[in-house]
Amino acid sequence: MRKVAMLAAALALVAAPAGAYKLVAHGARVAVAKSEMTIDPPIDWNRQQSRPGRNAEAWTLDGIPLNEVTFYGGIEGGKALFKEVDRKNKPLPVFKSTMLTPDVVQLFEASYRIAGGSSLFEVGAVEPAEFAGHKGFRFRYTFTLEGEEVKRLGEGTGAVVGRKLWLITYEAPAIHYFDHNLADYRALVASARIPGPQVTVE
Amino acid sequence: MIRALGGALALLAAAPAPATDQVTPIGAGWQPTDKDERGLWLEVDELERKLRTSAFVMRDPALNAYVRGVFCRLVGEAACAPVRIYILRTPVFNAGMYPTGMMVINSGLLLRMRSEAQLAAILGHEYTHYTNRHVIQGFRDLKRKTSLMTWLALVPVGGYAVAAALTAAQLGMIASVFTFSRGMETEADAGSVPLMQKAGYDPAAAWRVWEQLRAEQDATAAARRRKSRKDADGGMFNTHPPTAERLAALKELAAKHPLAGPPDDGAARYAAALRPWWPALVDDQVKLNDFGATDFVLGKLAEDGWTPDLLYARGELYRSHGDLAQAAGFYRQATEAPGAPPEAWRGLGIVALRSGDEDGGRAALGTYLKLKPDAADRSMIAMMAGETN
Numbered sequence: 001m002r003k004v005a006m007l008a009a010a011l012a013l014v015a016a017p018a019g020a021y022k023l024v025a026h027g028a029r030v031a032v033a034k035s036e037m038t039i040d041p042p043i044d045w046n047r048q049q050s051r052p053g054r055n056a057e058a059w060t061l062d063g064i065p066l067n068e069v070t071f072y073g074g075i076e077g078g079k080a081l082f083k084e085v086d087r088k089n090k091p092l093p094v095f096k097s098t099m100l101t102p103d104v105v106q107l108f109e110a111s112y113r114i115a116g117g118s119s120l121f122e123v124g125a126v127e128p129a130e131f132a133g134h135k136g137f138r139f140r141y142t143f144t145l146e147g148e149e150v151k152r153l154g155e156g157t158g159a160v161v162g163r164k165l166w167l168i169t170y171e172a173p174a175i176h177y178f179d180h181n182l183a184d185y186r187a188l189v190a191s192a193r194i195p196g197p198q199v200t201v202e
Numbered sequence: 203m204i205r206a207l208g209g210a211l212a213l214l215a216a217a218p219a220p221a222t223d224q225v226t227p228i229g230a231g232w233q234p235t236d237k238d239e240r241g242l243w244l245e246v247d248e249l250e251r252k253l254r255t256s257a258f259v260m261r262d263p264a265l266n267a268y269v270r271g272v273f274c275r276l277v278g279e280a281a282c283a284p285v286r287i288y289i290l291r292t293p294v295f296n297a298g299m300y301p302t303g304m305m306v307i308n309s310g311l312l313l314r315m316r317s318e319a320q321l322a323a324i325l326g327h328e329y330t331h332y333t334n335r336h337v338i339q340g341f342r343d344l345k346r347k348t349s350l351m352t353w354l355a356l357v358p359v360g361g362y363a364v365a366a367a368l369t370a371a372q373l374g375m376i377a378s379v380f381t382f383s384r385g386m387e388t389e390a391d392a393g394s395v396p397l398m399q400k401a402g403y404d405p406a407a408a409w410r411v412w413e414q415l416r417a418e419q420d421a422t423a424a425a426r427r428r429k430s431r432k433d434a435d436g437g438m439f440n441t442h443p444p445t446a447e448r449l450a451a452l453k454e455l456a457a458k459h460p461l462a463g464p465p466d467d468g469a470a471r472y473a474a475a476l477r478p479w480w481p482a483l484v485d486d487q488v489k490l491n492d493f494g495a496t497d498f499v500l501g502k503l504a505e506d507g508w509t510p511d512l513l514y515a516r517g518e519l520y521r522s523h524g525d526l527a528q529a530a531g532f533y534r535q536a537t538e539a540p541g542a543p544p545e546a547w548r549g550l551g552i553v554a555l556r557s558g559d560e561d562g563g564r565a566a567l568g569t570y571l572k573l574k575p576d577a578a579d580r581s582m583i584a585m586m587a588g589e590t591n
Contacts, residue, residue: 091426093491096524101582102552106522110489119291119309119486120257126579137582144257146292151257 021046024059029191033057035073037132037166040191043184045069053082059188065150067172067181069188074164081111081165090114097163101126101137104165108156109141117146131159131166132194142174153178157189161196168192231284239301246300253288253306260289260309260479268475269307272318272468273325276401281329293486295415299328301335312476313483314414314499318468319407322398327408330393331386384445391448395455404465409452416449418498425494481543484515493523508535510542517549526553537566544573548583555586564588 024030024045029038033055048058052070059069072081080092093110096103105126113121124140131137136159144151151174158167170185172178234240253259260266269289274282285303293310300306305328315321395405416432423430432445476483480503487496496519504512513536520529533550536542551566567587571580 091491093522098556100552100556100586102548102579103521103556105579106489110491110522113486113489114491117292119293124578125581126583127581128585139579146258149252149255149257 020049021060022049023047029193033071033073035071035166036195037071037073038193039071039188042187042191045188051083053080055079056082061181061184062177065173066177067184068170069185070169070171072158072165072167072169074162074166074194076164081108082115085115095165097160099160099165104137104158104160104167105139105156108139108167108169112143116143118143119146120144129157131157131189132161132192132196134159134161134194134196136160136166151175155182155185159194161194166192166194234301243302246302246304249300250286250302250304253304256290258290258292260291262479265289265475265479269312269321272321273305273329276322276326276397276403277329291486293483293490297324297328299332301332303332309479309483309486313480313487314418314502315411315472316414316469316502316505317407318472319398319403319466320411321472322401322403323394323408323411326394326397327390329397330390334386334389334393384447387448388451391452392455395452395459399459399461402461402463402466404461404467405456405459406453406465407467409449409456412449412452414502416446418495421494421498422492423494425492425497481511481515484512485518488515488519488522491522493519510536510539510546513539514543514546514549517546517553521549521553526557529553530557537569544570544577547573548577548579551583551587 024041024047026041026043026045029040031038034051034057035055045059045061048060048064052058053072055073055075057071057073058064059071061067075081075095077097078094080094082092084092092114093107095107099107105123109121109123112118121143122141124142126137126139129136129138136157138155138157141154141156142151143154152171153174154169154171156167156169158165160166168185168189170182172181234243266287266289270282270287273285273287285299285305287305287307289307289312290309292308293313294308295310295314297307297311298305305325311324312321315324391408395408398405398408419432420430423432484500484503487499490496497516500512500516500519508516513532517529517532517536520526520532530550530553533546533553536546537550547566547570551563551568551570554560554563554566564587567583568589571577571583571587571589577583
């Protein structure tokens with residue numbers, strides 16, 4: 001999740017330190033987000049070393065501000081999606097295992113608004129979608145972060161399985177980048193596997 | 203960075219209120235005279251240049267004309283003319299007037315005001331900070347109290363920050379740097395009340411604003427099971443802490459400046475001007491995950507009765523808080539009133555499904571889809587409602 005990192009970078013006037021990313025080579029299945037979710041990337045990606053949250057992990061092709069995929073691996077009830085930015089004054093909302101898709105989308109929106117200071121956040125289409133062999137959902141969103149002014153588009157695909165939230169999101173600037181790498185993101189989503197009654201046995 | 207800022211502010215807060223430097227009050231056509239002030243103006247001019255094109259600026263001509271009208275009535279046409287007012291879509295209570303004559307007002311402030319007189323109280327307060335040149339005093343004071351290195355860390359000096367076209371966040375940062383001393387807040391309050399009296403606004407609106415904000419801070423703290431910070435500097439209102447002392451002083455000031463005629467609070471005019479924006483601003487507030495403050499603000503907005511929009515918003519708030527039974531009640535009340543937003547049926551359906559009432563949930567979601575056939579979440583909701591495409 002770029003929000004916190006980018007805001008911090010913008011405020012601290014520092015560039016990302018060397019070694020901030022590690023290569024994720026294609027052709028081998030990898031576990032993501034310190035969870036049982038696995039991905040088989042068709043092309044090479046770069047993993048951001050600093051974790052957006054305990055069960056979250058961000059990948060990019062050209063740098064987090066240009067294209068970012070975030071994996072949320074089995075967020076449990078009572079947990080926020082990512083690290084708190086200011087737990088005391090601006091606590092993040094938490095996932096509840098009884099949430100339905102509209103609740104999850106709303107949770108995601110509120111988390112972004114709070115962490116990124118983005119009052120310009122709009123949810124677009126929300127539709128059913130298969131996720132790792134489970135009944136899930138897909139949603140579109142747009143947002144602009146305070147202090148940055150770049151309009152970004154986003155797509156999220158996920159499911160609530162085993163009382164946990166599994167989600168993969170993709171964000172990129174509306175101009176050029178979003179469309180350019182949307183298929184790369186969808187290929188990652190298509191390769192996702194998570195534990196559950198319908199998991200494919202190799 | 204945030205830590206460095208906090209440290210510097212703590213330093214400021216710990217110091218006694220500075221004796222006000224003797225500075226000439228500003229007037230129209232004022233130009234900065236020394237290096238400090240010229241530098242500050244350059245920074246603020248640069249901010250304004252970016253702000254002009256910011257996506258966060260609310261450009262609605264009617265809303266802007268209304269707010270400007272209130273300001274001009276308060277300070278007079280001549281003083282008003284050179285001032286540029288920017289309304290930002292930011293759901294936090296704040297406003298600021300910069301030394302160059304740029305004024306910034308957050309939408310979160312507009313949501314909380316109950317009348318034109320309350321808005322005038324804030325505008326008069328900010329205008330007095332401006333005319334008394336509090337920003338440049340605070341700037342010099344900060345420079346005296348912090349080392350050069352800290353100072354450099356506080357002020358955006360170029361590089362990535364400038365390239366990233368910082369606007370709202372940077373404004374917030376500069377506003378935080380220029381946290382006013384208690385003495386300056388007292389001066390600004392003292393300046394606002396005579397302006398209100400002269401313009402015919404009820405001077406009592408000034409203390410009512412702060413009383414309401416203090417109650418809101420209590421509500422936030424109670425819902426988070428924390429001690430209220432209303433008498434401490436900092437927190438949500440960190441540039442204008444509404445302390446008990448200030449409230450008492452404003453009550454005294456109001457008593458000393460009675461109106462000759464009947465007080466005009468312009469509550470109806472204010473409500474009419476803000477009405478087109480309230481659903482959006484309420485939605486911004488609901489999504490802040492501040493249950494106590496939001497429930498309080500909704501209650502204030504509903505003082506003259508719960509409209510279907512407000513009941514829907516309250517349903518959304520309680521649903522996001524996990525209180526499904528209460529949420530269902532508010533959604534139901536909304537749907538029973540004429541003119542309810544279709545989303546109220548959506549909310550009702552979701553909480554019914556989550557509570558195990560499948561038939562009720564599906565029926566409510568079906569009504570939502572009938573009322574809003576072009577809904578962005580149509581296919582998801584249709585599936586939840588058991589409809590086949």
